[in-house]
Amino acid sequence: MAVLSMSRAMRGFVGPADIFRNPEAIFCLFEKPARADSSPFDLTLSTAGDDFAVMGMHFKLGLYEHQSAGAIQGLIDLLTKHPALLDDAERIRGLEITIYEPAFHIIADPAKRDPRTRQSADHSLVYIVATLLRKALQQRRAGWQELMLMPADYDDASLVDPLTRRLMDRIAFRHGGHDYDVRYPDGIPTTLVIEHETLGRLSSGLVMYPEGHARNTSGRLDALLAHKFRALATLGVADVDALWQRFSSLEQQSAADIADLYDFEIRGL
16 A cells, blocks of 8 residues: 555645545534635644653553443442452342443443444443453452453353343443543543442442553553453464563564564464
8 A cells, every 4th residue: 555655646646635634524524724725723743741642541451442441440449349249140230330421422322232243342331341240240359350351252152141131231321421521531530330239339439540541550550461461462372471572672672683573473374
């Protein structure tokens, strides 16, 4: 594609306008530019300061849609604080998740309450939370590392797991309104409440910076990312430790090592 684009450019092909000046681009649809070939707002580029967008980013600790991390953290917090929740799935009467826009109309969309494919399930908040809770109930333990979602959690059997489906039916969503909306994207504002037959109503409280978020201060990120790397890499690589060493010591490698960085065997290919 790069070579073809270069070839076309050499013959005079200009192509579409960039995303800031194309009249059909999303930026220009929201705010009309002053003239046809201009941006609707000023673009400020900087090489100094400390307020960079990457400083507020989020490492996904498993396979799930980014905006569901607040609900995952809320669930894990409650399960850890109240281990009796894991005694009997049938005593969990319901879960209510309060979340912000745009998450409320994306991952909590009613159209995603019955996912039937891997692609729809990993963007379905009801499926993600129910699957995590089902795993916790079956393993009788809770934690980011213990419950980390992997490809097997989205296979054909998992998609129709009877317990997951029963738990999905007990989950409801609520838009938190302005108080939640203004807190995103600084954080992932979410509150998860569990209604339990004997323990009553248990709330996670407002979750803003779940594990993996740049502003989370638990100190567990390195260990959780290492676990995620090994859990996923073992699906396709025989020597995971060697692969970990290859990618975690870049500053010590030579130019020849970097040139061969991705030269390793993948099982099944």
